[in-house]
Amino acid sequence: MPNLPVLIFTGFHRSGTSACANMLNNAGLPLGKDLIQPHIANPRGYFEDMPAVQMHEKWLNDHGSNWQFHGEVEIHPKNSYGPAIKEYIAQRDRAGTAWGLKDPRLCLFLQAWNEALNGRGRFLFIIRSWQSCIESLYNRHSREITYLTNRSKSDLNLTFWKEPYRAASMWIEYNNRVIAFVRNNPHKCLLVTQKALFEGAPIIQLVNSLTNLDLNEATPHPFETKLINETASLNICLSLSNELKTKLDQTWNALLSLTAHKSTNESIEWQSNNPTSTSLSLISKNGTKQNISHESEETKTHQLKRLYLKGDGSGEKEYYKIYRDNLNRLPTNKLLSHYRFILSQCASTRMRLDLASRIIRHLEKINGIFIESGVDVELSFVPTLESQQTRLFPKNKGADKYRITGIARKCDWVITSDTFEPRTFITKLKQTITPQTIFLSLRDPFIAVSFFYEAVLPQLTSPFILITGSEDATIPNQVDKRWRCFNDNEKKIIQKILSSPNLIHWFAENLDDNNEPKLSPLPLGMVYPNYKDNCSIPIHSVPALSNRSHMVLCAHRERDGEQWITRKKVTQLAKNQWNSFCTILESEVLEEVFFNLCKTHKFVLCVEGGGLDPAPKAWHAIINGAIPIVKSSALDSCYKELPIAFIENWNEDTLSEKQLNLWIDKYTPFFEHADKRINILNKLGLEYWWNKIISKL
Numbered sequence: 134m135p136n137l138p139v140l141i142f143t144g145f146h147r148s149g150t151s152a153c154a155n156m157l158n159n160a161g162l163p164l165g166k167d168l169i170q171p172h173i174a175n176p177r178g179y180f181e182d183m184p185a186v187q188m189h190e191k192w193l194n195d196h197g198s199n200w201q202f203h204g205e206v207e208i209h210p211k212n213s214y215g216p217a218i219k220e221y222i223a224q225r226d227r228a229g230t231a232w233g234l235k236d237p238r239l240c241l242f243l244q245a246w247n248e249a250l251n252g253r254g255r256f257l258f259i260i261r262s263w264q265s266c267i268e269s270l271y272n273r274h275s276r277e278i279t280y281l282t283n284r285s286k287s288d289l290n291l292t293f294w295k296e297p298y299r300a301a302s303m304w305i306e307y308n309n310r311v312i313a314f315v316r317n318n319p320h321k322c323l324l325v326t327q328k329a330l331f332e333g334a335p336i337i338q339l340v341n342s343l344t345n346l347d348l349n350e351a352t353p354h355p356f357e358t359k360l361i362n363e364t365a366s367l368n369i370c371l372s373l374s375n376e377l378k379t380k381l382d383q384t385w386n387a388l389l390s391l392t393a394h395k396s397t398n399e400s401i402e403w404q405s406n407n408p409t410s411t412s413l414s415l416i417s418k419n420g421t422k423q424n425i426s427h428e429s430e431e432t433k434t435h436q437l438k439r440l441y442l443k444g445d446g447s448g449e450k451e452y453y454k455i456y457r458d459n460l461n462r463l464p465t466n467k468l469l470s471h472y473r474f475i476l477s478q479c480a481s482t483r484m485r486l487d488l489a490s491r492i493i494r495h496l497e498k499i500n501g502i503f504i505e506s507g508v509d510v511e512l513s514f515v516p517t518l519e520s521q522q523t524r525l526f527p528k529n530k531g532a533d534k535y536r537i538t539g540i541a542r543k544c545d546w547v548i549t550s551d552t553f554e555p556r557t558f559i560t561k562l563k564q565t566i567t568p569q570t571i572f573l574s575l576r577d578p579f580i581a582v583s584f585f586y587e588a589v590l591p592q593l594t595s596p597f598i599l600i601t602g603s604e605d606a607t608i609p610n611q612v613d614k615r616w617r618c619f620n621d622n623e624k625k626i627i628q629k630i631l632s633s634p635n636l637i638h639w640f641a642e643n644l645d646d647n648n649e650p651k652l653s654p655l656p657l658g659m660v661y662p663n664y665k666d667n668c669s670i671p672i673h674s675v676p677a678l679s680n681r682s683h684m685v686l687c688a689h690r691e692r693d694g695e696q697w698i699t700r701k702k703v704t705q706l707a708k709n710q711w712n713s714f715c716t717i718l719e720s721e722v723l724e725e726v727f728f729n730l731c732k733t734h735k736f737v738l739c740v741e742g743g744g745l746d747p748a749p750k751a752w753h754a755i756i757n758g759a760i761p762i763v764k765s766s767a768l769d770s771c772y773k774e775l776p777i778a779f780i781e782n783w784n785e786d787t788l789s790e791k792q793l794n795l796w797i798d799k800y801t802p803f804f805e806h807a808d809k810r811i812n813i814l815n816k817l818g819l820e821y822w823w824n825k826i827i828s829k830l
Contacts, residue, residue, distance in 0.1 A: 137231040138344040139222070139250055143239035144259035145307045146200070147269035149327035153259050153336060154180035154235045155355050160337050160348035162233045165225075173282075174273045176449050177355070181236050184224075188217055189238035200238060201289060203302035214242060218249040231346055240307040243314040247321070254321065255344045258311055260388045261327040263381040264401040267300040268365035275491035278475055280456045280499075281425065294479040294488045297372035301381055308384050315391050324388065328396040331356040339393070364404040368487040409732075410680035411503050412489035414510045416482070420473025425463050457499035461514040469512045493674045505677030506805040513807045518670045518818035520752070521658030523602035523642045525549065528576055532558035538661070538668075540600060541572040543823050548589060549574040549603075550581035557584045567595040569830055575642075578606035578616065579623060586626045596635050598829055600655065602642030605744030609652065612645050613744055614696040638829040643744040647767040654768040655822060657748040670817055675732050675758030678801050685711065685762065685788065686734040688718040688727055689742060689750070696742065703740045703783050710785045714793065731757035735797060739763045740783065751777065752817055760800050762788070774816055776803035 140162065144150045158164050158180055165182025172179070192214060193199050196206045225232050239246065247254050274290040293300050315322045323343050325334050337350045370378070389395060460468065472492055479485040493503060500517055503510040522539030532551040537560055541547045545568035547560040556577060561568075571589070575581050581601075601608055609627045611619045619627065630636060631651050644654040661668050687707040691700050707715040716734065718727075731737055737754035739747035739761045745768060751761040755775060762778045769779065778796040780787045803809045815821055 136253065137226070138255060138346055139225075139231065139253050140233035140257060140340065140344055140346070141239055141243070141246055141250075141254050142233055142235040142257045142259075143237055143243075144311075144327075145240065145261065145266055145304055146237045147266045147273065148237070148259045148261040149330055150235055150237060150259045151175045151177070151179050151181075152356055153257075153325075153330055154178075154233075156336060156352055157233060157340065157348065159355070160350075160352040162340075162346070162348055163228065163230060164233050164235055173276070173280075173449070173452055176452070179235075182234060185221060185234055186236050186238070188221065189236055189242065192242070193238070199289065201292060201299060201303055202241060202306060203299055204306045208241065214245040215249055218246060222249060231344070237307070240310050243310060247314070247318065256314070256318070256322045257340060257343070258315070258322065258324045259327055259330060260308070260311070260324055260392065262399060262401050263301065263304045263385055264365040264369065264403075265327075265362055266304055267369050268362065270300050271366070271369070271487070271491065275488055276495050278488070279472075279492045279495035280460065281471075291475060291478060294484040297480055297484055298374075298377060301373055301377055305380055305384050308388055312384070312387050312391065319391075322391075324392040324394075326389075326392055326395040326399060328361055328399055329392075329394040331361050332396055334394040363400075364402045366406050366487060367403045368406050368483055370403050372481075372483060372487075406487065406490055408486045409490065409493075409674075410676040411493060411505055411510060411674045412486050414505055414508055415473065415489045415493070415503065416476050416485045417508055418473055419477050420470035420475075422474045423467045423471040425467055425471060453499050457501070457514060460496075460499065460501065465512045465514075469510070497672055497674060500672045502672055502810075503674040504805065504807045504810050505675075505680060507677065507679055510674075511807045513811060515672050515811055515814055518814060519820065520668050520670045521656060521817060521819045521822050522661060522668065523600075523655065523657050524660050524662075525574055525576075525603045526662050529553055531555050532574075532576075535574070537562065539658070540602070540655070540819060540823060540826075541574070543819075544568075544570040544572040544600065546571045546589075547574070548572065548581070548585060550577040550584065552577050556580050557588075559589070566592070568593070568597055569595075570598050570600065570826065573599060573601045574603040575601055575606045575608075576604050578604060578611060579619070582619070582623055582626055582630075586630055590630065590633060593633075593635050596637045596830075598637050598826060599630070599639045600641075600826065601639070602655065602657070605643060605746075607643040607645040607745055608639075608641040609649065610645050613643075614694065615743075638826075640826055643746050644767045645745060647770065654771045655826075656751075656768070656771050657744070657746040658817070658819070658822075659752055660749045670814060671756060672814070673732075673757065675804075677805050678735050678758070678760075678797060679805070681733055681735050681759075683714060683793070684734050685715045685736040685738060685793070686718075686730055686759070687715050687738045688722070688730065689738065689740055690721065692742075699783060700740045700742050703738060706783070706785060706787075707738070711788050714788070714790065728753065728757050731759045734759055736760050736762055736778065736793065741766075747772070747777075751775070755813060755817060758804050760796060760804075771822075776800040776813060 154164060155177055164180045167183040169179040169181045169183055171177060193202055196208055198206050271293060274293055277290045323339055330336060337348050337352055341348055476485045476489055479488055500515045502515060503512055525535045525541060527534060529552055531553045532549040532555050535549045537547050545563040545565060547562060549558045550556060557580060573581055573585050605613050606616055607613055631649060639652050640655040641652060642655050642657050644652060689700050691697055707717045731754055737759045739750045741764060745766050747761060747763045751763060754761040760776060760778050763772060764783060765779045765781055803813050
C-alpha cells in the first residue's frame with residue numbers, strides 16, 4: 134500500500150484544473166470522499182477534497198494570507214506542514230488504492246507534499262496564460278458581486294478592483310513556485326497548457342506514463358473548445374505597470390519552456406472595452422451599502438448538482454433562472470444603490486468602468502437591463518421572451534426536412550413546401566381533423582397555395598385561422614421581383630380561400646395589399662437559419678438615444694436584380710444628399726459589429742429588399758435601442774405598434790435634420806422609460822403575436 138502512486142494535480146486558479154480533474158475522476162482516479170460541491174463558477178464540480186483544501190487555507194490564514202496569496206507574507210519552511218500532510222496521506226491510504234489530490238493552493242506547498250510522499254508523488258500541472266487567468270478571475274468575482282451570492286459578502290471579491298495588481302501578483306507567485314519545483318524534479322512532473330488540454334492532448338495516457346497508473350484511456354474528453362477564451366479585457370493590460378507585465382511574460386515563457394504539450398497558438402488578444410454611456414451612468418452617482426440578500430447559496434448549489442445529474446444540459450440555465458428570480462424580488466432602487474456603492478470603492482475610474490461593464494453583462498445574462506434616461510439609469514428585469522419568427526429551415530432539402538419552430542410550432546397543423554422533392558408535407562402537431570390554426574409555408578409559393586386549396590381546404594369542416602410565411606414571396610399578389618406574379622388561376626385560388634366560410638382570418642407575412650378585411654399582416658421577426666428552438670430575444674442594456682450620435686445608419690445588402698434597385702437608390706442618397714447625418718457601410722460586416730453600430734446610432738434605415746418586411750433589421754434596431762426608418766406599406770398596421778419612423782417614399786426630401794428631431798422627440802420615451810421599453814420588447818416576442826392570432830378564434 135505505501136508504494137501506491139499519488140498524483141498531485143494543480144495549477145493556478147482558473148487554469149482548467151477542474152475540467153481535467155473531471156476527466157481523471159471519470160477515468161478511475163479517486164480524488165477524495167468529501168469533494169467540494171458544484172458551483173456556478175464550476176458547474177460540473179471542483180473535484181477538490183474539502184479536508185485538504187481547508188488544511189491549505191488554514192496554513193495561509195495562519196500567515197495572514199488566503200487563497201489570494203501574492204507574496205505579501207513569507208510562508209513558513211516546508212517542515213512545519215509535514216505532520217498534517219502525513220496524517221492526510223495515511224487517511225487516504227486506508228482505501229488501499231492509488232489516489233489523486235487537486236487544489237490550486239498546492240502550488241504553494243509542493244516541496245512539503247513531495248517530501249511527505251517520500252518518492253510516491255507525481256505532479257501534474259495545468260498552466261494557462263496570465264491574461265486568460267486574470268480575465269477569468271475578474272469574470273467569476275464580478276458575477277459573485279452582481280448576483281449577491283453568499284460569497285459576494287467577502288471583501289475578497291472586490292479586491293481585484295481595489296488592488297489592480299493583485300491577480301497578476303498572485304499568478305506570478307503561484308507559477309514561480311511551480312517553475313522552481315519542476316526544474317528541481319523534472320522526472321516527476323508533467324506540464325500541459327489548458328489550450329492543449331481542450332484541443333485533445335492525450336492527458337490520460339500521459340498521466341498513466343508518468344505514474345504507472347492504469348486509468349481508462351478510452352475516457353471521453355469532457356472539454357468544450359468553445360469555452361477556450363482567447364481574449365482578455367484591455368482594462369487588465371492598462372491597469373498593470375510595464376514592469377509587472379514584463380515579469381508576467383517572463384514567467385509565462387518559462388512555463389512554456391517546461392511544458393510537454395502546448396497549442397500551436399497560445400497567444401491572447403486584448404479586447405478593447407470602450408466605456409459605454411450605460412457604464413458611465415452607473416458610476417456617475419454614489420450609492421449606499423444595502424442590507425440585501427436572497428436564498429442561501431447552499432440551496433442553489435445542491436439544486437445545481439441535481440440539475441446537472443439529469444445530464445440534459447438544463448442545469449446552468451435553471452441556475453441562472455434562480456438568480457434572476459431572486460434578484461427580481463429585491464427592490465431595484467436598493468439593488469442599484471448597492472452596485473453604485475461597490476463601484477465607488479474601486480481603485481480608479483478605469484477599474485470602476487471595468488467592473489460596471491461586467492455587472493451590466495452579468496445582469497443581461499439573467500435579463501436584467503439598465504434603461505438610460507439622460508444621465509441616469511433605471512434597473513429592470515425582463516421576462517425571457519421567445520422572439521417572433523416565421524421562417525422555417527433548412528430550405529431546399531425537401532418539404533419533409535423542415536424543423537417546426539417559431540410561430541409554426543404553435544399551430545395545430547403545419548404545411549411545408551419546398552423547391553425540392555417532396556414539394557409539400559403536412560405535419561399534424563395536434564392530431565385532430567378540426568385544426569383551429571394552420572401554418573402554410575411559402576418556400577414555394579405557387580405549389581403551396583395550390584396544394585392548400587386542392588388538398589387541404591376540402592378536409593376542413595370547421596373554422597380555422599391561416600398563417601402564411603417563411604419566404605419573401607408576398608400575399609395576395611406576389612410582387613417580389615425574384616418570382617413571377619401569381620397568375621390568374623392562382624389569384625382565383627387565393628380569393629376562394631379568402632371566401633371560404635370556415636376561414637376566420639388569414640395572417641400573412643409580407644402582406645402586399647391590406648384592402649381585404651380577412652387579411653392582416655404578421656411581422657417576420659427574427660431569422661434563425663440554424664433552426665434553433667425557443668430562441669429568446671437578446672436583452673441588452675443599451676445607450677440612451679440622448680447619449681448617441683445624431684446619425685442614421687445605412688447598412689444593407691445590395692445585390693443584382695430589379696428587387697434591389699431601391700436599396701441602391703437609398704445608398705446613393707445617403708452618400709450625397711443625406712451624407713451630413715448618415716453612416717454608410719460599403720461592405721457587409723459581422724453581425725456583432727452591426728449590432729454595436731446600432732447601439733451608437735439613433736436611427737437605422739430598414740429599406741425593403743428581399744420581401745416587403747423590414748425585419749429582421751427592424752427587430753435588431755429596436756433591440757439595440759435605435760429607431761428603424763421604414764417605408765409605409767400594407768404592413769403598417771402591425772409595425773405601428775412599435776417605435777418606428779414611417780416614410781411615404783425613399784426620395785431626397787424623406788430625411789432632414791428637422792424630421793429626425795421630430796422623430797427623436799416622439800420616440801425617445803419608448804427607449805428611455807422603463808415601462809415603455811419593456812412593453813416594446815414584449816411586442817417583439819412570439820407570445821404577443823400569437824395572442825393576437827388566437828384572439829380571432
